[in-house]
Amino acid sequence: MMDTKQNLRRLLSYMRPYRKLLVLAFLFLILGTAAEIAGPFLIKVFIDNHLMPANFEQQALLTLFIAYLVLHLLKVWLTYLNLLYFQNIAFKIVQDIRVEVYERVQQLSLGFFDRTPIGTIVSRITNDTESIKDFFVSVLSTFVKNIVFLIGIIAAMFLLNVRLAFFCLILVPIIVFIMRVYRKKSSIFYEEIRTQLSLLNAKLNESIQGMSIVQVFRQERRLRREFEEVNGRHYEAGRKNLRFDALLLRPATDLVHVFAVIMVLGFFGVDALDSPVQVGVIYAFVSYIDRFFEPINEMMMKLSLFQQAVVSSSRVFELMDEKDLAPVQEGAGSPVVTDGRIEFRNVTFSYDGKRDVLQDISFTVNPGETVAFVGHTGSGKSTIMNLLMRFYHVRKGEIFLDGADLRQYEEAEIRRQIGLVLQDAFLFAGNVKQNIRMYNEGITDEDIREAAQFVQADSFIEQLPHGYDTEVMERGSTFSSGQRQLLTFARTIAANPKILVLDEATANIDTETEEAIQAALKRMRQGRTTIAIAHRLSTIQDADQIFVMHHGRIVERGNHQELLAQQGLYYKMYLLQNKGSLSKAL
Numbered sequence: 044m045m046d047t048k049q050n051l052r053r054l055l056s057y058m059r060p061y062r063k064l065l066v067l068a069f070l071f072l073i074l075g076t077a078a079e080i081a082g083p084f085l086i087k088v089f090i091d092n093h094l095m096p097a098n099f100e101q102q103a104l105l106t107l108f109i110a111y112l113v114l115h116l117l118k119v120w121l122t123y124l125n126l127l128y129f130q131n132i133a134f135k136i137v138q139d140i141r142v143e144v145y146e147r148v149q150q151l152s153l154g155f156f157d158r159t160p161i162g163t164i165v166s167r168i169t170n171d172t173e174s175i176k177d178f179f180v181s182v183l184s185t186f187v188k189n190i191v192f193l194i195g196i197i198a199a200m201f202l203l204n205v206r207l208a209f210f211c212l213i214l215v216p217i218i219v220f221i222m223r224v225y226r227k228k229s230s231i232f233y234e235e236i237r238t239q240l241s242l243l244n245a246k247l248n249e250s251i252q253g254m255s256i257v258q259v260f261r262q263e264r265r266l267r268r269e270f271e272e273v274n275g276r277h278y279e280a281g282r283k284n285l286r287f288d289a290l291l292l293r294p295a296t297d298l299v300h301v302f303a304v305i306m307v308l309g310f311f312g313v314d315a316l317d318s319p320v321q322v323g324v325i326y327a328f329v330s331y332i333d334r335f336f337e338p339i340n341e342m343m344m345k346l347s348l349f350q351q352a353v354v355s356s357s358r359v360f361e362l363m364d365e366k367d368l369a370p371v372q373e374g375a376g377s378p379v380v381t382d383g384r385i386e387f388r389n390v391t392f393s394y395d396g397k398r399d400v401l402q403d404i405s406f407t408v409n410p411g412e413t414v415a416f417v418g419h420t421g422s423g424k425s426t427i428m429n430l431l432m433r434f435y436h437v438r439k440g441e442i443f444l445d446g447a448d449l450r451q452y453e454e455a456e457i458r459r460q461i462g463l464v465l466q467d468a469f470l471f472a473g474n475v476k477q478n479i480r481m482y483n484e485g486i487t488d489e490d491i492r493e494a495a496q497f498v499q500a501d502s503f504i505e506q507l508p509h510g511y512d513t514e515v516m517e518r519g520s521t522f523s524s525g526q527r528q529l530l531t532f533a534r535t536i537a538a539n540p541k542i543l544v545l546d547e548a549t550a551n552i553d554t555e556t557e558e559a560i561q562a563a564l565k566r567m568r569q570g571r572t573t574i575a576i577a578h579r580l581s582t583i584q585d586a587d588q589i590f591v592m593h594h595g596r597i598v599e600r601g602n603h604q605e606l607l608a609q610q611g612l613y614y615k616m617y618l619l620q621n622k623g624s625l626s627k628a629l
Contacts, residue, residue, distance in 0.1 A: 047226070047353050050353055050356045050357055050360065051353070053356070053360060054175065054178065054179075054352075054356055057136045057139055057140060058132065058136060060139075061132045061135060061136070064128055064131070064132050065128075065132060067128055068125055068128035068129045068132065069187075071121045071122075071124040071125040071128065072121075072125045072129075072187065072188055072191055073191060074117075074121050075117075075118050075121030075122045075124075075125055076188075076191050076192050076195045077195065078114045078115075078117045078118035078121060079114075079118045079192070079195075079334075080192075080195040080196060080198075080199050080334075081114050082111060082114055082115065082118075083199075083330040083331060083334070084199065084202075085107055085110060085111050085114070086111075086330070087203075088107065089104075089107055093107075125184075125188065126184065129183075129184035129187070129188075130180050130184065132179070133176070133179030133180040133183065133184065134176070134179075134180065136179050137172060137175060137176040137179055137180070140172055140175060140359070141168065141172050143363065144167070144168055144172065144359055144362060144363050145168060147362065147363045147365070148164060148168065148362065150368050150369055151365055151367060151368060151369060152367045152368055152369045152370070152434070152435065152436075153369070153429070153434045153435060154367055154394065154435060155365060155367045157394065160241075160245035160248070160249075161245070161248050162241065162242075162243075162244035162245030162246065162247060162248035162249070163241040163242075163244065163245050164362070165244055165248065166237075166240055166241040166244040166245075167241070167358050167359055167362050168362075170237075170240055170241075170244070170355070171237065171355035171356075171358050171359050172355070172359060174348070174351045174352045174354075174355035174356075175352050175355055175356055175359065177348045177351070177352060178348065178349065178352030178353075178356075181345060181348055182345045182348050182349045182352060185341055185342060185345050186342055186345070186349075188338075189338030189339075189341055189342050190338075192334075192338050193335065193338055193339075196331050196334055196335050197211075197212070197335075199331055200331055203331075210306065211303065211306075211332070211335075214299060214303055214335075217299055218296065218299065218339055221295050221296065221299075221343075222342075222343070222346060225287070225343075225346055225350075226346065226349075226350055226353075228287060229284060229287055229288075229346075229347065229350045232280055232281075232283050232284035232287065233284065233350050233351050233353075233354040234354050235276075235280040236277060236280045236281055236284065236351075237351075237354050237355060237358060239273060239276045239277035239280055240277060242273045242276075242277075243270070243273050243274060243277060246266070246269065246270050246273055247270075250266050250270075284347075288347055295343075296336060296339055296340050296343050297340075299336075300332075300336040300339075300340075303332050303335075303336070304329065304332055369434070370433050370434075370435065370436050370450070371454060372450070372451065372452060372453050372454065373450040373451065374448070374450065374451045375451075376447075376451055377451075377452070377453050377456070378444070378445065378447035378451055378452055378456075379445075379456055379460075380444055380445055380452075380456060380457075380460035380461075380541050380542070381445055381541075382410035382445050382541075382572075383410045383411070383444075383445070383460075383541040383542045383571065383572035384407075384408065384409055384410050384443075384444070384445050384446065384572070385407070385408040385431065385442075385443070385444060385542070385572060385574070386406070386407045386408075386442070386443040387404050387405055387406050387407075387427070387430075387440070387441075387442055388405055388440055388441045388442070388443065389403055389404070389405055389439070389440040389441070390403070390404040390405070390430065390437060390439070390440030390441070390442065391403055391404070391438065391439040391440055392426060392430060392435070392437065392438060392439070392440075393438065394426075394435075399595055400421075400423050400426050400595050401423045401426055401427070401430075401595045402594075402595045402596050403440075403596070404423075404427065404440070404595075404596070404597060405597075406588075406590060406597065406600070408572055408574065408588070409572075410572055411569075411570060411571065411572060412572060412573070412587040412588065413568050413572075413573040413574075413575065413585070413586045413587050414573070414574055414575070414586055414587060414588040414589070414590065415574075415575040415576070415577055415583035415586040415588070415589045415590070416574070416575070416576050416577075416589075416590050416592055417576075417577055417578070417580060417583065417589060417590070417591055417592065417613065417616065418591055418592030418593055418612075419592075419593070422592035422593055422594060422595065423592050423594075423595045423596075424576045424592050425546055425576060427574075427576075428463075428544050428546050428574065428576060430442060431449075431461070431544065431574065432457070432461060432463060432544065433449055433450075433452075433454070433457055437449075437450075444457075459538070459540065460540050460541045460542060461540055461541075461542045461543075461544060462535035462536075462538055462540035462542065462543050462544065463535070463544045463546070464528075464531050464532060464535050464543070464544070464545050464546065464548040465531075465546050465547075465548070466546055466547035466548065468519070468524070468527035468528045468530065468531045469518065469519075469531070470515050470518060470519030470522070470527055470530060470531075471515065472515060472516065472517055473514070473515055474509075474511070474512050474513060474514050474515060475504055475507065475510075475511045475512070475513050475515060475530065476488070476491055476511040476512060477515075478515055478519075478530055478534065479491045479494060479495065479511075479530060479533045479534045479537050480537065481534060481537075481538070483537075483538065486537050486538070488511075490537050491511065491533070491537055492511070494533040494534075494536040494537035495511075495533045497533070497536050497566065497567070498529055498532040498533050498536060498567075499529070499562075500526075500529035500530060500532065500533050503526055503529070528548065532548070532567075535567075536567060540571070541571060541572065542571060542572045542573070542574070543567060543568065543571050543572070543573040543574070544573075544574050544576075545564070545573065545574070545575040545576065545577075546576045547576055547577060547578065548564075548575070561582065565585075579620065580603075580613075580616060580617050580620055581620070583603075584603040585603075586602065586603070587602065588600060588601065588602060589601065589602060589603060589606055589613065591606065591611070591612050591613045591616075593612060598611070598612060599611050599612055599613050
């Protein structure tokens with residue numbers, strides 16, 4: 044974690060684009076503070092110059108009354124403008140931070156998401172940035188306003204009585220000491236509160252996303268118990284912090300306040316033994332002492348929000364400074380995909396840096412060919428797809444597209460020319476048309492309809508209440524798994540890529556729909572290089588090449604008939620899936 048000073052400097056750096064607005068806000072603040080501080084001084088003049096000597100000259104009293112009223116109204120108006128400008132700047136800054144951290148999250152590698160709970164990330168983007176918002180909206184404006192106000196009060200005290208003003212300055216280091224102790228000790232509690240809140244979000248995210256599994260396996264009690272444990276730790280951390288707040292915030296400053304009033308009255312009492320004391324000066328001094336502690340108390344009560352913001356900012360900046368970024372273009376030049384030739388050359392890969400999931404993988408896919416990868420779960424099939432899509436850095440070996448190193452391609456070229464269809468079809472909130480177009484304005488409505496017809500999705504789309512304009516709920520929850528998959532096929536075809544990557548693309552489709560999809564896939568593959576990852580061997584029998592994966596290695600390769608003839612691992616897999624019969628293959 045970065046220290047507090049670094050976090051504060053970084054937070055305050057977001058104010059630079061709004062310098063002009065800040066100058067105006069400070070101007071209103073200074074003028075409003077001057078108007079407020081002048082109030083007790085006018086009352087002091089009234090007491091000492093008019094009330095005590097019984098001098099009730101109407102014109103002078105009227106002037107004092109009007110001046111006091113104008114100052115009060117001016118203070119109200121200037122305070123309104125000051126708060127308006129400060130909070131407007133604060134909301135703009137928080138908006139900038141949220142966009143920046145969201146943009147950073149989108150740049151992170153899939154490896155980061157593999158090891159980080161989604162709920163934790165969401166908590167940092169939402170809850171922690173909300174605490175930062177409180178810092179700018181509430182804490183910073185309060186501190187700036189009250190510090191300026193305190194400086195004005197101290198200046199006014201010196202105008203009234205220099206000796207007593209110096210004596211009162213003893214209070215400043217005492218208050219600073221209380222603040223420093225609070226900030227240092229409370230940071231431990233707030234860090235624990237934020238950590239437990241992230242775990243709460245992670246638990247919520249996990250249980251809500253897997254609600255069907257939770258209910259099927261009757262895991263409600265277990266998850267409730269685990270949630271209660273995390274919630275209990277969050278409560279306990281908050282309770283400890285509340286006890287600490289109750290001790291060091293208002294009570295401590297109230298004690299210093301009482302001591303200050305006693306000190307002022309004692310000073311004037313002793314002074315009165317030698318010379319007469321002006322009642323107006325006593326009033327003004329006591330009034331300034333009260334006003335001195337008003338901003339002190341206000342700042343002390345905001346210290347908890349300040350400390351939360353500091354802890355939250357360290358968590359947000361930690362996310363923004365994460366170094367595990369998604370792979371980007373390396374080297375000079377910007378090659379383009381023209382034919383779709385793919386080559387893996389001696390590729391070895393590990394997700395955790397300890398266990399290799401791919402070992403010395405080499406193969407070539409010629410333009411227009413269809414190749415398939417089969418093998419048991421965990422054999423490395425999907426990892427090959429991840430590396431081809433450049434989701435992860437290749438640590439050892441090389442991957443080539445049309446003879447150029449994959450690392451040299453711009454990300455836009457890879458995403459444009461490689462179409463990916465996953466087993467778990469993902470749909471966005473919006474309508475059917477938007478989910479097929481994916482906000483690519485180069486794809487027309489006619490292209491969308493042709494793509495849907497191509498994969499035979501048009502029949503069910505046209506039966507929807509509003510056809511292509513039908514709203515899609517979150518993750519497409521109102522569609523069947525087969526319908527969602529058909530829409531992702533249409534999405535891929537509409538983009539017209541050179542290379543197709545199909546990762547168990549027909550796994551969630553019923554037999555009747557699969558037959559239609561297989562016919563569509565056959566047309567899709569024409570003129571395109573296709574890599575298919577499959578468990579069901581019946582879906583890839585017409586592939587030009589089939590690679591059999593086992594423990595991260597390619598152990599067999601050839602077409603369907605050649606692999607059956609070898610009577611190796613592929614042969615055994617085929618017999619298992621066809622109940623020991625080879626009749627379908629012959």
